[in-house]
Amino acid sequence: MSNIVDPLVERIAVRVRAERERRGWTLNELAEASGVSRAMIHRIERGESSPTAVVLGKLSAAFRLSVSSLLALAEGEAHGSDGTAGVRRYGDATEWRDPDTGYRRRQITGPRFPAETAEIRLPAGAAVSYPAASFAFARQVVWVLDGRLTFHEGTTVHYLGPGDTVELGEPAPCTFANEGGAECRYVVIRAQADRP
Structure with missing residues (x-):
């Protein structure tokens, strides 16, 4: 090993x-x-x-x-030491991989940007679930770039294709599922909210 x-x-x-x-x-x-x-x-x-x-x-x-x-990168990595905006190169970005599903997550925005933005690659046949508390005190949008995403938001199921978006409602348990035969690539944009 x-x-x-x-x-x-x-x-x-x-x-x-x-x-x-x-x-x-x-x-x-x-x-x-x-x-x-x-x-x-x-x-x-x-x-x-x-x-x-x-x-x-x-x-x-x-x-x-x-x-x-x-999963945030070290403070200041995407910014100059004086807090000015910086360029993030695709090849320099850290990608996290879920050891169970192969789900891959790459942070797009840095820690000082007011909205968190992440690119997700969900392999065919994979599903990832999160508890409702993961979505408290946040507003979130999911934007599908490639492939098909079956998004379970509580008891509601959304079938999303390329270009489709869904803005999450009140906090509920959510499952991101790729029931297709090809990888699904989507973006999650999250902004802090004052209340759950």
Whole structure:
């Protein structure tokens, strides 16, 4: 087995631990708040396990943060040290891959931009679910670029094709599913809201 440590897994480990400690929570308290086992959280915080998209969704919901925030690149990477706008090259972007589904996520906007924007590539046959709490205190739009996306928003199902968008309503459990035979590529745009 390789001893090479994935830098993104290390950054996720640091971020999860920092968010937990910032709240003064024990591992048990985070496990209770998120529904993720204490053992899994411990492995994530030690950089021994790359969390799945579902686990990240549960942790982000417990922290009242977005998944993008947990995967955010280091402050200032997309900006000059003086806070001015910067250029992000496609080849320089960090891409996170869900070890369970092959779902890939690349952050488009930097940490100082007022709306989080991420590009998602969902393989054929894959599905990723998030709890309703992942969508609290946020307004979110999903924009399909390529392929077909079956989006379950609570009990409502949206069938989306290239160019279609859906603006999420009140927080509800959501599932992003690719029931087609080709990869689906879509963009998620998320802005903070004052209330859930």
